[in-house]
Amino acid sequence: MAILTSSIARKVAMALSGLFLVFFLLQHMVVNLTAVINPETYNSLSHFMGNDGFVQFLLQPILMFGFIFHIVMGIVLEIRNNNARKIKYNTYKGNRNSSWMSRNMIVTGIMILLFLGLHLYDFWFPEINYKYIETNPLDLERYYPHLLDKFADPVRTGIYCLAFIFLMLHLWHGFSSAFQSLGWNNKYSRAIRGFTRFYAVAVPFGFIFIALYLYLIQ
Amino acid sequence: MKLTLKIWRQKNKDSKGEFKVYPIDGIEGDMSFLEMLDILNEQLINNNEEPVHFDHDCREGICGTCSLQINGQPHGPDRLTTTCHLHMRSFSDGDTIVIEPFRATAFPVIRDLVVDRSSFERIQQAGGYVSVNTSGNTIDANAIPVNKHDADESFNSAACIGCGACVAACKNASAMLFTSAKISQYSLLPQGKIEATERVLNMVRQMDEEGFGNCTNTGACEIECPKGITLVNIARMNREYTAASLKKPLSNSWS
Ligand code: SF4
Ligand code: FES
Numbered sequence: 001m002a003i004l005t006s007s008i009a010r011k012v013a014m015a016l017s018g019l020f021l022v023f024f025l026l027q028h029m030v031v032n033l034t035a036v037i038n039p040e041t042y043n044s045l046s047h048f049m050g051n052d053g054f055v056q057f058l059l060q061p062i063l064m065f066g067f068i069f070h071i072v073m074g075i076v077l078e079i080r081n082n083n084a085r086k087i088k089y090n091t092y093k094g095n096r097n098s099s100w101m102s103r104n105m106i107v108t109g110i111m112i113l114l115f116l117g118l119h120l121y122d123f124w125f126p127e128i129n130y131k132y133i134e135t136n137p138l139d140l141e142r143y144y145p146h147l148l149d150k151f152a153d154p155v156r157t158g159i160y161c162l163a164f165i166f167l168m169l170h171l172w173h174g175f176s177s178a179f180q181s182l183g184w185n186n187k188y189s190r191a192i193r194g195f196t197r198f199y200a201v202a203v204p205f206g207f208i209f210i211a212l213y214l215y216l217i218q
Numbered sequence: 219m220k221l222t223l224k225i226w227r228q229k230n231k232d233s234k235g236e237f238k239v240y241p242i243d244g245i246e247g248d249m250s251f252l253e254m255l256d257i258l259n260e261q262l263i264n265n266n267e268e269p270v271h272f273d274h275d276c277r278e279g280i281c282g283t284c285s286l287q288i289n290g291q292p293h294g295p296d297r298l299t300t301t302c303h304l305h306m307r308s309f310s311d312g313d314t315i316v317i318e319p320f321r322a323t324a325f326p327v328i329r330d331l332v333v334d335r336s337s338f339e340r341i342q343q344a345g346g347y348v349s350v351n352t353s354g355n356t357i358d359a360n361a362i363p364v365n366k367h368d369a370d371e372s373f374n375s376a377a378c379i380g381c382g383a384c385v386a387a388c389k390n391a392s393a394m395l396f397t398s399a400k401i402s403q404y405s406l407l408p409q410g411k412i413e414a415t416e417r418v419l420n421m422v423r424q425m426d427e428e429g430f431g432n433c434t435n436t437g438a439c440e441i442e443c444p445k446g447i448t449l450v451n452i453a454r455m456n457r458e459y460t461a462a463s464l465k466k467p468l469s470n471s472w473s
Contacts, residue, residue: 007394007432008422008459077432081390084323084431090226090237091316093290094389098436103389105434177435183457185450 010077015181017070018174022199024063025167029206036213039144046143050127071113078106101173108170115163122150151214160211164204171200219245219306222314223258225270228327231334235327237316247307251294252277252284254306271330277302279444282379285386286331287318292383292442300381300444320382322391324428335382337428338396342380344424345417346400348409368406375402377445384439384447390431395439397425398455399447405458415462415469422459 031049035042049055094103101108126146130136151157175196179185184192220243228235242261245254252274259269275283284301288294294304309315317331325333364372376399384395401418404410410417433452440448 005426006422006459006463007392007426007430008456009463011432012456012460077434081392081431081434084391084429085321085389086323087321089287089290089321090224090318091287091290094438096291097387097438097441098389102434102436173435180435180449180453181433181456183453183455183460185453 010073011181014070014073014077015178017066017073018178020066021070022171022175022178024066025171025203026199029203029210032210033206035144035147036210042147043140043143047138047140050131050143051138067116071109074106074109099173101169102177105170105173108166111166112163112170115159115166118156118159118163122156148214148218151211152218154215157211157215161208164207164211167207168200168204171204172197175200219243219247219309219311221245221254221309221312224314224316225331226318226327227270227330228319229329231326231328235330245306247305249306250277250302251286251288251304251306252302271332273332274302279303280379282381285320285333285335285382287316287320287386289316292320292386293381293444297441298444298446300379303444320386322382322385322430324391324393324430325382325385333382335380337430338380338382338393340428341393341397341421341424342400345413345420346404348404348413350409362408364407372403372406375399375406375447375451378403378443378447379445381444383442383444385430387438387442388431388433389436389438390434392433392439393425393428393430394433394452394455395443395447395449397421398451401455401458402451405454414458415465418455418458418462419466422455 031042031045034045094100123146130142151160176193179189179192179196220241223240223242224237225240226235227238240258240262242254242258245257249257252272255270255272262269273283273285275281277284279300279302282300284293286293286301288301288304293299293301295308296304319325319327319331319333320335322333324337325335328334378396378399380396382393382396385391385393388395401421404417405414435449435452437449440446
């Protein structure tokens with residue numbers, strides 16, 4: 001219950017779910033990279049993740065919960081924070097004391113959420129449809145062609161790249177911010193911030209690279 | 219110096235306020251910002267107009283009474299400076315200065331630029347103290363050893379004057395910098411550790427009840443704080459709160 005009422009408990013929950021999603025991103029990017037390195041590996045990894053009971057019925061629901069929790073809590077906090085200042089300032093100089101990224105987590109977050117809708121439409125729904133609704137026979141080779149098919153479209157590739165930029169901005173503040181929320185502000189914080197910022201750029205850049213690569217080879 | 223002041227005027231808590239523009243002349247660089255407002259008020263009184271109400275007391279940067287959002291920044295453009303210590307040399311001839319009250323739902327405007335900051339007092343009352351018996355058997359302060367580092371840190375936190383600039387600066391109007399400073403100043407000292415669990419839980423609960431926003435770690439508060447209170451305090455509070463919430467249900471307290 002405390003999670004629903006106390007500001008700090010919410011903040012800690014936001015940080016923990018955020019860190020979990022950050023870790024998931026890395027895993028996702030590494031799997032995607034195999035599509036560049038070796039499509040066969042990509043196919044077999046995809047097949048494994050799509051059919052292994054542990055991944056499907058334990059990890060996937062946990063991931064979904066993590067996403068939904070982070071999103072819903074983010075929106076709840078945003079509403080509460082807006083109510084904390086009902087009358088706005090006439091003159092407000094946010095950039096004098098804080099970064100754009102830190103002040104616009106809801107904006108970058110919503111952009112990522114919109115992208116997530118497209119992403120599920122592109123990959124998750126067709127997969128569920130294929131496996132559970134049409135109950136097609138197993139086909140170990142179908143994943144890579146489906147991926148190529150999606151990234152043949154320049155508009156879609158562009159939208160994906162743009163979304164990764166928003167992801168970058170979101171992570172730039174969010175990843176290091178999670179440590180502060182958990183109470184980690186000490187002599188290691190500079191190093192942590194350095195690492196989180198590197199991560200915030202490197203991982204989305206990896207995704208962009210993969211998307212462009214898949215588009216350009218066709 | 220010739221200036222144009224754009225000041226928020228509001229009759230009382232319930233009335234709708236608005237900005238009024240006042241030209242002012244003859245301002246010197248070594249006047250303080252509040253002196254400048256004093257001069258404006260004298261002029262207004264001479265013209266049979268209502269003077270601008272603003273908060274002030276010590277005028278030496280230690281009481282935390284002065285406030286004001288000046289050109290979009292609490293306590294104006296200078297770092298580590300309260301409004302009473304802000305000099306007019308920080309502005310230049312011909313400037314337009316927008317002066318607003320601190321804005322937060324938990325800091326309602328009472329009149330013009332004066333806001334009600336008693337929400338801060340209620341947070342303090344919820345646990346910002348140590349229970350000591352002072353009836354004739356006071357113990358020598360030096361009887362309890364405190365290491366220098368903790369003593370200094372505690373002193374730094376205790377430098378918070380409760381002005382509310384952190385709330386005013388925060389895009390979420392969060393009071394976490396203030397609350398965490400008030401928690402830290404005790405939690406670092408042995409005397410404060412005894413009631414630490416209850417203190418952090420009660421003060422944070424009061425902070426939330428007052429309607430302050432949630433901290434999103436933008437860091438605006440520590441930049442604008444006239445007393446240099448840092449985010450380290452908030453991290454400490456988060457840590458203590460998390461530990462206290464886990465510990466409380468296991469303790470044998472009945473409250
Ligand atoms: S933390 Fe700083 S800005 Fe906030 S009330 Fe204390 S002195 Fe003022
Ligand atoms: S009037 Fe006391 S701090 Fe400014």
